[in-house]
Amino acid sequence: MKKIKVKKGEIIQRSGDLNSCIYRVVSGLLRSYTIDEKGKEHIFMFAPENWTVADSQSKEKPCDLFIDALEESVVLVLNKDIIKESQNIGSFIKRIAVLQNRVIMLMSFSAIRRYEHFEETYPEILQRVTQKMIASYLGITPEALSKVKNERKKQK
Amino acid sequence: MKKIKVKKGEIIQRSGDLNSCIYRVVSGLLRSYTIDEKGKEHIFMFAPENWTVADSQSKEKPCDLFIDALEESVVLVLNKDIIKESQNIGSFIKRIAVLQNRVIMLMSFSAIRRYEHFEETYPEILQRVTQKMIASYLGITPEALSKVKNERKKQK
DNA sequence: AGTTTGCATTAATATAGATTAAGAAATGAA
DNA sequence: TTCATTTCTTAATCTATATTAATGCAAACT
Numbered sequence: 001m002k003k004i005k006v007k008k009g010e011i012i013q014r015s016g017d018l019n020s021c022i023y024r025v026v027s028g029l030l031r032s033y034t035i036d037e038k039g040k041e042h043i044f045m046f047a048p049e050n051w052t053v054a055d056s057q058s059k060e061k062p063c064d065l066f067i068d069a070l071e072e073s074v075v076l077v078l079n080k081d082i083i084k085e086s087q088n089i090g091s092f093i094k095r096i097a098v099l100q101n102r103v104i105m106l107m108s109f110s111a112i113r114r115y116e117h118f119e120e121t122y123p124e125i126l127q128r129v130t131q132k133m134i135a136s137y138l139g140i141t142p143e144a145l146s147k148v149k150n151e152r153k154k155q156k
Numbered sequence: 157m158k159k160i161k162v163k164k165g166e167i168i169q170r171s172g173d174l175n176s177c178i179y180r181v182v183s184g185l186l187r188s189y190t191i192d193e194k195g196k197e198h199i200f201m202f203a204p205e206n207w208t209v210a211d212s213q214s215k216e217k218p219c220d221l222f223i224d225a226l227e228e229s230v231v232l233v234l235n236k237d238i239i240k241e242s243q244n245i246g247s248f249i250k251r252i253a254v255l256q257n258r259v260i261m262l263m264s265f266s267a268i269r270r271y272e273h274f275e276e277t278y279p280e281i282l283q284r285v286t287q288k289m290i291a292s293y294l295g296i297t298p299e300a301l302s303k304v305k306n307e308r309k310k311q312k
Numbered sequence: 313a314g315t316t317t318g319c320a321t322t323a324a325t326a327t328a329g330a331t332t333a334a335g336a337a338a339t340g341a342a
Numbered sequence: 343t344t345c346a347t348t349t350c351t352t353a354a355t356c357t358a359t360a361t362t363a364a365t366g367c368a369a370a371c372t
Contacts, residue, residue, distance in 0.1 A: 029281075029284060029285070031289070033292070042292060042295065043289060043292040043293040046278070046281050046285065046289075046293065048280065048281060048284070070284070070285060070289070089245060089248065091208070092245065092248040092249070092252065093248070095208075095252055096251055096252060096255065099255035099256065099258075099259060102255075102259050103255060103258050103259060103262065106259065106263065106295070107262065107295040110329095111328075111329070122202070124204065125202050125204060128185055128227070130348090130349065130350090131349075132348090132349070133187070133202075133226070136189070136197055136198060136199040137199040139198065139262070139263040140329070140330090141329075141330060141331080142349080142350075142351090143329085143330080143331080143332095143350090143351080143352085144328085144329050144330070146350060146351055146352080147351085148329090150351080150352085266358080266359095267359070286318090286319065286320085287319075287320065287321095288318090288319065288320085296359070296360090297359075297360060297361080298319080298320070298321090299320090299321080299322085299359090299360080299361080299362095300358085300359050302320060302321055302322080303321090303322085304358095306321080306322090
């Protein structure tokens with residue numbers, strides 16, 4: 001654990017990085033964000049004083065979020081190992097990871113990409129619920145889902 | 157902690173309920189969802205076997221989510237007190253609550269409602285970042301944000 | 313001070329997805 | 343089996359937001 005100064009605009013974590021850390025903001029303002037296929041930024045979180053930012057991926061996996069400073073900041077950098085100390089926290093981390101992905105998906109994916117992401121991530125659930133339910137989970141109408149699925153079929 | 161059987165379609169928790177619990181699915185399939193101003197349902201989570209569903213509000217506050225069964229299910233009902241046992245889990249719960257609200261907001265609010273929600277929730281951050289940043293957080297373009305703010309002004 | 317760069321606003325046009333409606337297919341109940 | 347209900351699909355129309363582009367400002371840089 002160390003304390004660092006971050007200049008405005010400085011990037012302290014990039015999407016794809018391994019060994020990502022937990023950042024505790026002492027003063028200033030950080031933000032975490034993704035960049036989509038078209039190069040557009042989507043802010044995931046603002047982190048002012050006393051907040052914490054981190055990518056919820058495990059230390060071993062490449063992370064999804066960029067983190068940079070919107071103001072000159074002082075930040076504590078913590079290794080992700082510290083959270084392994086308490087047991088049973090794991091389930092909470094997983095929940096957060098699921099929600100982080102969900103937010104990113106809702107902000108930056110089109111209807112059909114959201115559906116494809118669902119297909120890949122929850123193939124068993126796909127079999128067990130109606131299209132209407134899936135549409136509702138994806139944040140679109142059943143009519144729109146039917147439409148985009150049909151358009152995808154034609155394109156092949 | 158008790159084990160209950162839930163019939164297909166049965167609602168085991170309603171938005172507004174106090175003393176909401178944690179539900180651990182032994183078999184079957186639950187879902188959690190919100191209902192927006194227009195009466196439209198938005199599914200927040202599917203919970204198949206071995207998953208857990210809960211509203212992330214504290215036990216004392218009215219919860220936001222409905223929970224019902226999409227299939228005949230067997231469910232363990234846990235009191236929220238169990239998570240207080242380990243300290244420092246609190247910060248994780250808060251993160252989950254923030255993300256839960258974010259997902260609900262992204263799925264069911266219009267651009268202007270999202271902005272108003274941000275104004276209410278993070279008034280200090282509003283002062284410190286550009287409109288462009290706020291738009292990116294809300295999942296809309298800066299142009300759209302400028303427009304809906306202007307329309308709101310005119311209406312008053 | 314002057315120049316460059318990024319931000320906010322406005323407006324014209326485009327588009328993804330919503331809404332509405334209706335018919336076909338599937339599911340479930342009596 | 344039949345009737346009723348719900349689901350899925352298709353199509354026409356509508357709307358919120360995206361995209362593109364232009365302008366005036368303010369901030370940062372030389």
